[in-house]
Amino acid sequence: MANIMEMAADIIAAHASTTPMSKEELIAELKEVHSALSALEKGESVETDEVTEEAPAVSRKKAFGKDKIYCMICGKGFKTLSRHLKTTHEISAAEYRKQFDIPRSQSLASKNYSESRRKMAIDRDLAGNLAKARAARATK
Numbered sequence: 001m002a003n004i005m006e007m008a009a010d011i012i013a014a015h016a017s018t019t020p021m022s023k024e025e026l027i028a029e030l031k032e033v034h035s036a037l038s039a040l041e042k043g044e045s046v047e048t049d050e051v052t053e054e055a056p057a058v059s060r061k062k063a064f065g066k067d068k069i070y071c072m073i074c075g076k077g078f079k080t081l082s083r084h085l086k087t088t089h090e091i092s093a094a095e096y097r098k099q100f101d102i103p104r105s106q107s108l109a110s111k112n113y114s115e116s117r118r119k120m121a122i123d124r125d126l127a128g129n130l131a132k133a134r135a136a137r138a139t140k
C-alpha cells in the first residue's frame with residue numbers, strides 16, 4: 001500500500017489537473033489532505049470546515065459575455081451553461097441562480113448564441129408553424 005504522502009500527492013495532482021492552483025494553494029492543500037489521511041489512518045475523526053460559499057471564479061459582469069457565458073463556479077466559458085452545470089457541478093440552473101443571486105430574467109446562454117437561435121426561428125417561421133399546428137389541433 002502506498003504511504004500517506006504518496007496518496008495525498010496523487011489526490012492533489014488529480015485536483016490540480018482540473019483546477020488552476022498557485023504554488024501556495026498546492027502546498028496548503030497538500031498539508032490539509034495529508035493531515036486528513038493521517039487522522040483517518042489513526043482512526044481519528046477528520047475535522048471539516050463548515051461549508052462556506054466561495055467567492056465566484058468570475059464576476060457576474062464578466063460571466064455574461066457576448067460570445068460566451070462563463071461558469072461562476074469554475075470560470076470556464078460556454079455558449080450555454082445549463083448542461084455544464086448538470087454534468088460537471090451536478091446542480092440545476094435554479095440552484096446556480098440562487099447560489100449567485102442571478103435573476104430569473106437573465107439567460108444562461110451567450111447573447112450571440114441566443115440571437116442566432118432567434119434569427120433561425122424567424123427564418124424558418126417557427127411561430128407561424130406553431131400557430132398553424134395549434135389551429136389544426138383546435139379544429140379536431
